[in-house]
Every structure is written in C-alpha cells, then in structure tokens.
Amino acid sequence: MKKINVAIMGIGTVGGGTYEILTKNRDFLRKTQGVDFEVTKVLDKNLERIRSFGIPDGKAASSVDEIAADKDISIVVETMGGVEPAKTFIEKVLRAGKSVVTANKELVSKHWPDLEAAAKKGGAGLYFEASCVGGVPIIRALQEGLQANKVDSLVGIINGTTNYILSKMTDEGVSYADALKEAQQLGYAEFNPTADVEGFDAAYKLSILSSLAFHTCIPYTCVYREGITNITKADIKAGRELGYVIKLLAIGKRSGDRVEVRVHPTFVPVGHPLAGVSGSFNAVFVHGDFVDDLMFYGRGAGARPTGSAIVSDVVYAAKRSEPLYSDFVNDGKVAPGINVSTDFESKYYLSVSVKDAPGVLAALAGVFARCGVSIETVLQRGQDGGASISFLTHPSSESDVKKAVAEIEDLDDANKVVSLIRVLS
Amino acid sequence: MKKINVAIMGIGTVGGGTYEILTKNRDFLRKTQGVDFEVTKVLDKNLERIRSFGIPDGKAASSVDEIAADKDISIVVETMGGVEPAKTFIEKVLRAGKSVVTANKELVSKHWPDLEAAAKKGGAGLYFEASCVGGVPIIRALQEGLQANKVDSLVGIINGTTNYILSKMTDEGVSYADALKEAQQLGYAEFNPTADVEGFDAAYKLSILSSLAFHTCIPYTCVYREGITNITKADIKAGRELGYVIKLLAIGKRSGDRVEVRVHPTFVPVGHPLAGVSGSFNAVFVHGDFVDDLMFYGRGAGARPTGSAIVSDVVYAAKRSEPLYSDFVNDGKVAPGINVSTDFESKYYLSVSVKDAPGVLAALAGVFARCGVSIETVLQRGQDGGASISFLTHPSSESDVKKAVAEIEDLDDANKVVSLIRVLS
Numbered sequence: 001m002k003k004i005n006v007a008i009m010g011i012g013t014v015g016g017g018t019y020e021i022l023t024k025n026r027d028f029l030r031k032t033q034g035v036d037f038e039v040t041k042v043l044d045k046n047l048e049r050i051r052s053f054g055i056p057d058g059k060a061a062s063s064v065d066e067i068a069a070d071k072d073i074s075i076v077v078e079t080m081g082g083v084e085p086a087k088t089f090i091e092k093v094l095r096a097g098k099s100v101v102t103a104n105k106e107l108v109s110k111h112w113p114d115l116e117a118a119a120k121k122g123g124a125g126l127y128f129e130a131s132c133v134g135g136v137p138i139i140r141a142l143q144e145g146l147q148a149n150k151v152d153s154l155v156g157i158i159n160g161t162t163n164y165i166l167s168k169m170t171d172e173g174v175s176y177a178d179a180l181k182e183a184q185q186l187g188y189a190e191f192n193p194t195a196d197v198e199g200f201d202a203a204y205k206l207s208i209l210s211s212l213a214f215h216t217c218i219p220y221t222c223v224y225r226e227g228i229t230n231i232t233k234a235d236i237k238a239g240r241e242l243g244y245v246i247k248l249l250a251i252g253k254r255s256g257d258r259v260e261v262r263v264h265p266t267f268v269p270v271g272h273p274l275a276g277v278s279g280s281f282n283a284v285f286v287h288g289d290f291v292d293d294l295m296f297y298g299r300g301a302g303a304r305p306t307g308s309a310i311v312s313d314v315v316y317a318a319k320r321s322e323p324l325y326s327d328f329v330n331d332g333k334v335a336p337g338i339n340v341s342t343d344f345e346s347k348y349y350l351s352v353s354v355k356d357a358p359g360v361l362a363a364l365a366g367v368f369a370r371c372g373v374s375i376e377t378v379l380q381r382g383q384d385g386g387a388s389i390s391f392l393t394h395p396s397s398e399s400d401v402k403k404a405v406a407e408i409e410d411l412d413d414a415n416k417v418v419s420l421i422r423v424l425s
Numbered sequence: 426m427k428k429i430n431v432a433i434m435g436i437g438t439v440g441g442g443t444y445e446i447l448t449k450n451r452d453f454l455r456k457t458q459g460v461d462f463e464v465t466k467v468l469d470k471n472l473e474r475i476r477s478f479g480i481p482d483g484k485a486a487s488s489v490d491e492i493a494a495d496k497d498i499s500i501v502v503e504t505m506g507g508v509e510p511a512k513t514f515i516e517k518v519l520r521a522g523k524s525v526v527t528a529n530k531e532l533v534s535k536h537w538p539d540l541e542a543a544a545k546k547g548g549a550g551l552y553f554e555a556s557c558v559g560g561v562p563i564i565r566a567l568q569e570g571l572q573a574n575k576v577d578s579l580v581g582i583i584n585g586t587t588n589y590i591l592s593k594m595t596d597e598g599v600s601y602a603d604a605l606k607e608a609q610q611l612g613y614a615e616f617n618p619t620a621d622v623e624g625f626d627a628a629y630k631l632s633i634l635s636s637l638a639f640h641t642c643i644p645y646t647c648v649y650r651e652g653i654t655n656i657t658k659a660d661i662k663a664g665r666e667l668g669y670v671i672k673l674l675a676i677g678k679r680s681g682d683r684v685e686v687r688v689h690p691t692f693v694p695v696g697h698p699l700a701g702v703s704g705s706f707n708a709v710f711v712h713g714d715f716v717d718d719l720m721f722y723g724r725g726a727g728a729r730p731t732g733s734a735i736v737s738d739v740v741y742a743a744k745r746s747e748p749l750y751s752d753f754v755n756d757g758k759v760a761p762g763i764n765v766s767t768d769f770e771s772k773y774y775l776s777v778s779v780k781d782a783p784g785v786l787a788a789l790a791g792v793f794a795r796c797g798v799s800i801e802t803v804l805q806r807g808q809d810g811g812a813s814i815s816f817l818t819h820p821s822s823e824s825d826v827k828k829a830v831a832e833i834e835d836l837d838d839a840n841k842v843v844s845l846i847r848v849l850s
Contacts, residue, residue: 021573021715028575032640032752129570135716137570144569145554145562148446148736150453215457273701273722281718290446291560291733293706297698297720308716311573321746327457 001034004318005073007041007061007098009089010080014103014130014310015044016053017303018077021311035318041067043089064089068096075317077310078102087111094118094126099323101313103130103306106195109204109220112211113332116325125323127313132205133158133282135305136298137312142212142286143324149288151213154252155424156284157277158205160300161189161196162228162248166265167278170236170245176229188280198227199263202250210252210261213286215328216335218252224262224342231265235419238351238390239267242377245275249424253344257337260344267349267423274424347376347423348393348401355414356387363411364389371404372396386414395425426459429743432466432492432523434514435505439528439555439735440469441478442728443502446736460743466492468514489514493521500742502735503527512536519543519551524748526738528555528731531620534629534645537636538757541750550748552738557630558583558707560730561723562737567637567711568749574713576638579677580849581709582702583630585725586614586621587653587673591690592703595661595670601654613705623652624688627675635677635686638711640753641760643677649687649767656690660844663776663815664692667802670700674849678769682762685769692774692848699849772801772848773818773826780839781812788836789814796829797821811839820850 006022008015022029022039030036041061044050050060061067064085067076076093078100080086086107090100095118102108108115108128119126129139133156142151157163161183168179180197183189195201207220228248239246244267252261268275273295277283282300287293299305317323334340354360361380368375368391377392393401405417431447433440447454447464455461466486469475475485486492489510492501501518503525505511511532515525520543527533533540533553544551554564558581567576582588586608593604605622608614620626632645653673664671669692677686693700698720702708707725712718724730742748759765779785786805793800793816802817818826830842 017715025573025575025714029572033572034752135713136719137566140565140570141562144741145565145737146733147454147458147740148450148733150450273698276698276701283720288560288733289450290442290729290736292724292727292730293722294561295708295720295722297718297722299717302717304715305717308571308573308713311715312570315572316569327459 001030001036002318003036003038004075005038005040006075006077006314007043007067007070007073008039008077008079009043009064009067010078011042011044011049011053011055012079013303014306015077015079017307018079018310019053019055021307029315033315033319035315037314037318040073041070043067064092068092073098075099075101075314077314078104079310083107083110087114090115091118094124095122097122097124099125099127099317101127101130101310101317103128103310105131105201105204105208109207113330116330119323120325123323125317125320127317128208129313130306130309132209133284133296134298134300134302135308136282136284136296137309138209138284138296139212141296142209146286146288146291149290151286151288152254153287154209154213154284155274156250157247157274157282158250158284158300159196159202159248160280160282161193163277163282164188164280165197166228166231166246166248169231169233173233175233176231197229199225199248202248202263206250206252206261206263209284210259211328212326213252214254214259216338217328217330217332218259218261218334218340219332222261222334222340224264226264228265232419235421238349242267242349242392243270244268244423245270246421247274257339259338259340261340262344265421267421269424272424343397343399345395345397347395347425349390349419349421349423350405350417351388351390351419352408353386353388353416353418355412360387361389364408367404367407367411371400371407373400373404392423426455426461427743428461428463429500430463430465430498431500431502431739432468432486432495432498433464433502433504434468434489434492435503436467436469436474436478436480437504438728439731440502440504442732443504443735444478444480446732454740458740458744460740462739462743465498466495468492489517493517493523498523500524500526500739502739503529504735508532508535512539515540516543519549520547522547522549524550524552524742526552526555526735526742528735530556530626530629530633534632538755541755544748545750548748550742550745552742553633554738555731555734557634558709558721559723559725559727560733561707561709561721562734563634563709563721564637566721567634571711571713571716574715576711576713577679578712579634579638579709580699581675582672582699582707583675583709583725584621584627584673585705585707586618588702588707589613589705590622591653591656591671591673594656594658598658600658601656622654624650624673627673627688631675631677631686631688634709635684636753638677639679639684641763642753642755642757643684643686643759643765644757647686647759647765649689651689653690657844660846663774667692667774667817668695669693669848670695671846672699682764684763684765686765687769690846692846694849697849768822768824770820770822772820772850774815774844774846774848775830775842776813776815776844777833778811778813778841778843780837785812786814789833792829792832792836796825796832798825798829817848
C-alpha cells in the first residue's frame with residue numbers, strides 16, 4: 001500500500017482538527033483510498049499546543065527546514081494563518097517538491113502567483129479547498145465539476161462570524177454590539193474582529209472564488225468591500241417589514257468582459273434560499289450558462305469541517321499523478337481586456353432622517369428623479385422631533401444612487417441618509 | 426493545443442444539449458481548458474433527429490463499430506438511455522480504449538460492474554456525473570471532495586418529475602391525476618410515467634450515490650421503494666396542518682456495518698432546507714463524520730443542466746492522465762459484513778378511517794401500545810357516516826408499525842389504514 005507522510009505547520013484549532021481526522025480515519029482512508037497517511041512531523045513554536053492534541057514530542061519539528069529536508073514527507077498542511085511566516089514556509093517546502101494544502105485565504109488571495117510559481121518550480125501541487133466556505137467542496141466544483149459552463153454569477157454567504165451576528169440580531173432583536181460580544185464569548189469572533197466584520201475575510205474568499213469562476217486573476221484589492229458594523233436594529237426591522245432578511249453577501253458577476261466583485265450587507269428576499277442560511281452556516285449560489293442555478297451549502301468554519309476540506313485535499317494531492325494548477329495566467333493581474341467595474345447595478349434601500357416639514361418628500365423625490373433613480377416603494381414614519389423616510393428603488397446604478405445621497409444631504413442640514421443597503425433581486 | 430474528438434451515441438434531448446454545449450462553448454473550452462473538443466461522429470438511427478440539431482450528415486456514423494474503430498475518437502458520450510443496446514455499445518467502445526461519459530442511471534445501477542470491467546480492459550475511463558441529480562456535481566463531491574469523511578447519511582430529492590407533481594399538488598391543491606396530466610403535457614413526465622412515479626428512477630440514482638458514499642456496491646434491488654401514486658389531496662392537507670411538506674425522498678444511511686436505502690414519500694418539516702426545493706429542482710443533503718451537514722442543490726434534469734454534467738465529465742476525462750475507478754470491490758454485491766436492513770426506524774403519520782363509535786380511539790391506542798409504537802399526536806375528524814383518526818408516532822421501527830397496521834385492520838372490518846407516510850425528523 002502507498003504510504004504518504006504528512007507534515008502539519010501550525011497546530012491551532014484547524015491544524016488540530018486535521019491531525020484528528022488523519023489519525024481517527026487513518027484505517028478508513030487506507031481501506032477506501034488505498035493510501036496510508038501518517039502525520040510524521042508537526043511544526044509549532046508552542047510545544048504545549050502540540051501536546052494538547054495528544055501528539056508525541058518525537059513528531060515536533062524544530063524548523064521548516066527540517067520538514068523541507070525530510071525526503072519521506074510528500075505533503076505539507078499549512079494551518080498557521082496570516083501572511084508571514086506562512087508564505088516563506090510554504091514556498092520553501094513547495095520548492096522542495098512537497099505538495100501544500102492550505103486553509104489560508106488571506107495568503108492565497110494576496111500571494112497566489114508567488115505560491116503557484118514556487119509549486120511549479122518544485123513540481124508540487126498547491127491545494128486550498130479549505131480556504132473558502134469551510135467543508136463545502138466549492139473549489140473542486142468550480143475547477144472540475146462545472147467546466148462546461150461560463151459561470152456568470154456567484155453569490156454567497158461566505159463568512160460565518162458575520163452571519164452568526166446578523167442571524168442573532170435578526171432572531172433575537174439584539175444590537176450589533178451585543179451580538180458581537182456574544183460571538184466573541186463563544187469563540188465565533190476574534191478579540192479583534194476587524195477581518196470578519198469589515199468584510200476582509202469575505203473579500204479574500206471572493207477574490208479566490210471569482211478568479212476560479214471567471215478564469216482570470218481577481219485581486220482582492222478589486223473587491224468593493226463594506227462591513228456590517230453600521231447595521232442597526234432599525235435596518236433589520238425595516239427589512240422584515242419589506243420582506244427581507246439582511247445578510248453579508250459576497251457577489252461576483254461576469255457579463256462578457258465586464259466583471260463586478262463586491263462584499264456588502266444586502267437585503268435578501270425571505271423566499272430566497274440564501275435567506276434561510278443561518279448562524280455559522282455558509283452557502284454559495286452559482287449560475288452557469290448551461291447548468292443554470294446551483295447552491296452549495298454547509299458549515300463555513302470550524303476545526304472539523306475545515307479539517308474535512310484539508311484532508312480531502314491531502315487525499316486528492318496524494319492520488320493525482322500530476323499537480324493541478326490554475327487555468328488562467330496567474331500573474332496577480334486582471335486579464336487584459338477584462339474590466340472590473342465598480343459601478344454596479346442594484347436595487348437599493350435608503351433610509352433618510354429629515355425635518356418633519358411639508359414638502360420634504362417632494363424635495364427628496366425630485367432629487368431621485370434628477371439623478372435617474374426610480375423609486376418603487378416609499379415608507380414614511382414620524383420620529384421624536386423629526387421624521388424618517390425610507391425608499392426602495394428600482395434597479396439603479398451605484399453612481400446615480402451615490403449622487404442622489406450627496407444631493408439629499410446637501411439639500412438641508414437636517415437631512416441624513418442613515419442607511420443605504422443594497423437589495424438582492 | 427490538445428485536440429480531442431468526441432462521439433455522441435443517441436441524439437435526443439440530452440444528447441442534443443451535449444452537442445450544443447460542445448459547439449457553443451468550444452472556444453471557451455479551448456481557452457480555459459487548453460483542449461479543443463470536436464464532435465466528429467454522431468450515432469442515431471434517426472437521421473432527421475441528427476439534422477434537427479444542425480449536425481451535418483457527414484458526422485452521422487453508420488454503426489457503433491465505426492465509432493469503436495475510429496482511432497481519432499477518444500471520448501464517447503452515451504445518451505441513448507435504457508439498458509440495451511446502450512450496454513453493448515458502451516462496452517464495445519470501452520474495450521476499444523475510448524472513455525465513456527454517460528447519463529444512463531438505469532444502466533449504471535444495473536450493470537456497473539460489467540461496464541467498469543470493460544473500461545479496465547480497455548484502459549479507459551467511465552464517468553457518469555450526469556446520471557444523478559442533473560447538473561449538480563454530487564458525484565465529483567462524493568469521490569473527490571469529501572474523502573476525509575465517513576458519510577453516514579444522504580437524503581435527497583433526486584427525481585424532478587415527482588417533485589414537480591408533488592409541488593403542483595401542494596401549491597395548487599390539484600389531484601395526483603391532474604398534476605400528472607399537466608406534467609405529461611409539459612414534457613416533465615413520460616407518456617408511461619412508471620419509472621418516475623413508482624420511484625424506480627430515484628432508486629437507480631440512490632443505488633449509485635449510496636454505493637459511492639458508503640464505499641460498497643448497493644444494488645438497486647436492495648432499495649426499498651414506494652412511489653407517489655397513492656398520495657392524495659387529504660395527505661397533503663394533513664401534512665400542512667401538522668407543519669410538513671410532502672416530498673419523494675431518497676434516503677441512504679450507514680451506521681457501522683448497517684446500511685439502509687429507501688425511496689418513499691415523506692413528510693418534511695417546513696423549516697427543513699429540503700422543504701423549499703420545489704418544481705423540477707433537486708437537492709441532496711449529505712452528512713459526514715467531520716464535515717457535518719452539506720447540501721447540494723440545482724436542476725435535476727433537462728437538456729442543458731444534464732449536458733453541463735456530461736461536458737464537464739468529458740473535460741475531466743480528457744485531462745486525467747489515468748482513469749478514475751470506484752474505490753470498492755465493484756462486483757455487484759454488498760460487501761461481506763455489511764448488512765442492508767429493511768427494518769428502518771422513522772416517525773410515521775397514519776390516517777385510519779373507522780366506524781364513528783365510542784371506544785374506537787381506545788382500541789386503536791391499545792394496538793399501538795401492544796406493538797410498541799408510541800404516539801406523539803392524535804387528530805380526530807368526523808366524516809360522512811364514519812370518522813378518520815390520524816396519528817403521528819414517535820420514532821418507531823417499520824416492522825412494529827406494519828404489525829400495528831395489520832392488527833388495526835383486523836380489529837374491525839370498517840377499519841382501514843388509508844395513509845401511512847414516513848416523517849423526516
């Protein structure tokens with residue numbers, strides 16, 4: 001039987017989950033895959049952490065060089081996270097001819113070309129199913145299940161932390177601050193939650209997924225990004241009244257040579273399958289020219305689901321006779337001729353706080369008309385000493401809506417656009 | 426650039442869809458896959474049908490032998506359907522070393538070992554993503570996306586025709602007969618609908634999917650099968666009152682060495698993601714020991730989605746350096762030590778028509794108690810000249826429930842169990 005020695009670099013939650021699967025399901029993998037996988041080396045600066053997973057001291061590697069030099073190791077799992085030293089370590093082992101399996105979305109989205117170049121140099125594979133949407137095999141589907149199709153859209157809930165927070169706000173009526181605090185206590189959000197709540201994590205993943213879906217590099221810096229920190233209880237209530245649930249969506253679209261990629265809070269119609277994706281679950285909707293609509297749903301994070309994706313990649317790497325590389329020029333640049341547009345079209349929800357005086361609605365309606373934004377629904381409410389008017393627009397361009405927002409706030413010092421939320425249609 | 430010549434055997438709806446994709450997306454596939462696919466031969470006894478897809482007469486093959494002998498053809502698509510002559514044709518081209526891509530679930534579920542043996546003999550690949558769940562890449566996911574996991578359950582809506590009929594009955598309150606008639610008029614159901622409405626089609630697919638998920642042959646003859654022909658408007662109404670939607674589910678479960686595989690109408694709780702899968706859409710829920718819950722959702726049939734799966738398999742076949750075979754002993758028999766049980770456990774809904782007389786409920790309750798079936802909910806209704814009592818049980822074994830049914834009908838000539846529907850919990 002084929003024997004494959006595996007090293008794990010970084011033995012935190014996900015690294016530990018990976019070790020657990022490779023150990024617990026070792027016999028199962030021997031039987032079903034005909035391969036005997038053994039974790040022979042683990043690299044982590046914290047020996048206690050290594051021990052906490054029941055890993056014998058003898059497996060602790062002293063340095064990445066020890067792993068790179070070990071002729072018996074053919075696959076290295078990277079679960080350290082962050083850019084450095086992960087990048088240096090990965091490149092070192094790739095150049096030494098060892099295939100790498102990583103869950104590191106930040107690193108892949110920022111330095112994929114360098115990593116792939118190192119992989120090609122070493123004749124090794126680079127696999128990162130675990131970097132996007134936890135245990136859901138979405139990358140395998142995009143690379144090897146939907147090749148027939150020109151994918152024209154990809155819409156997903158791909159960050160578990162923000163989905164947990166928004167679900168909590170929606171289901172229990174708590175504020176953003178309280179929901180975040182609870183998410184932190186439960187370990188769903190980090191002490192410094194910026195990467196999740198400001199949409200960076202989702203932007204990294206969208207960059208990877210849309211590069212694969214659209215067959216061109218889509219650097220994460222191209223992704224329009226807006227987090228959930230300004231979402232209020234009032235927004236959630238207004239959404240409910242209008243038949244929407246609020247979600248942080250990652251949206252990638254391609255139409256001819258025009259691409260748009262964006263991460264922002266979005267009102268999703270309650271009947272849409274994404275509206276029911278709650279808590280730490282994730283889901284991605286994909287539309288292809290022939291396959292039509294598809295949805296992939298599952299746990300977006302966690303040691304065991306992410307470990308599942310990692311170990312499935314380890315098996316995949318072990319059984320492929322040749323590495324699989326990206327099917328586009330992976331130079332970190334959008335392919336010539338393709339235009340990443342930031343002026344996308346959407347329906348919008350706007351809530352404006354105004355002075356409660358006659359003629360206000362007429363003035364606002366005039367601004368929208370001048371800016372070419374057509375209104376579908378208007379809701380007006382009295383407030384203490386003022387009023388609030390909410391609008392739902394027909395599909396409009398981002399630039400026209402932003403122009404209208406500026407004009408509305410210029411119209412009167414009392415006017416303030418307190419919410420601007422895009423609506424999935 | 427690598428050039429791959431493809432033949433298509435059987436140019437009906439799905440074969441035509443396949444030809445359309447390979448033609449329309451030919452440049453796209455050259456660019457993204459680095460392979461130039463050309464359909465060079467089409468086999469169909471009806472030349473008019475070949476012409477109807479705009480295929481030039483020069484591509485019409487006179488026989489399967491012409492395709493088998495064509496040294497330039499390396500991949501053959503089979504979209505004839507049925508067992509013969511598809512089996513003979515496929516085996517012939519496989520033995521000639523040509524990889525086969527098929528959408529034929531009946532053939533694969535009945536003769537997979539023979540087909541795989543022929544493939545191995547010819548050193549060719551055998552791919553059948555299109556045989557299950559239309560355009561959804563569920564087979565790729567089971568084979569190459571979830572290898573880390575022991576899959577313990579697989580629950581799906583995998584027949585579009587019955588889902589269309591049941592959705593129609595649910596949404597519009599029409600009878601089974603009327604819904605079937607409309608499905609036939611729209612081309613969703615065949616003139617002879619038996620394969621779909623009696624659950625054969627779902628059983629073929631479940632046999633294939635559970636063989637892959639559980640790593641052993643699960644012949645379709647092992648699948649417990651019950652169709653939708655006895656489902657009434659009253660069942661749908663009762664389900665709604667109890668918070669359920671009725672679906673034809675295919676269920677595969679594995680626990681240790683015990684496997685159960687079954688296709689039957691099922692009450693699905695309205696909040697379950699499968700409850701929202703309507704019309705011709707399909708979905709499969711998969712649970713693995715590490716990945717937890719996953720759902721795959723998409724169009725379960727149709728020329729274009731099925732064509733998408735076929736062409737994606739064609740690309741896959743063209744780019745693999747070695748064929749992929751099943752990872753278990755594919756001899757058509759359940760692996761030694763594994764037991765396919767027919768006495769599964771479920772919650773049940775039973776509706777019993779009875780004489781409207783005192784003591785009836787007590788008598789029925791006594792039968793359930795004697796048979797070890799514990800009751801969760803009782804609903805009693807008066808009817809013209811009689812009454813109907815419905816029961817929802819706690820999880821009970823099939824054999825106990827069947828015993829209770831027999832005893833209830835023996836108790837009094839007027840008693841009849843008019844509905845027995847399993848409930849997903």
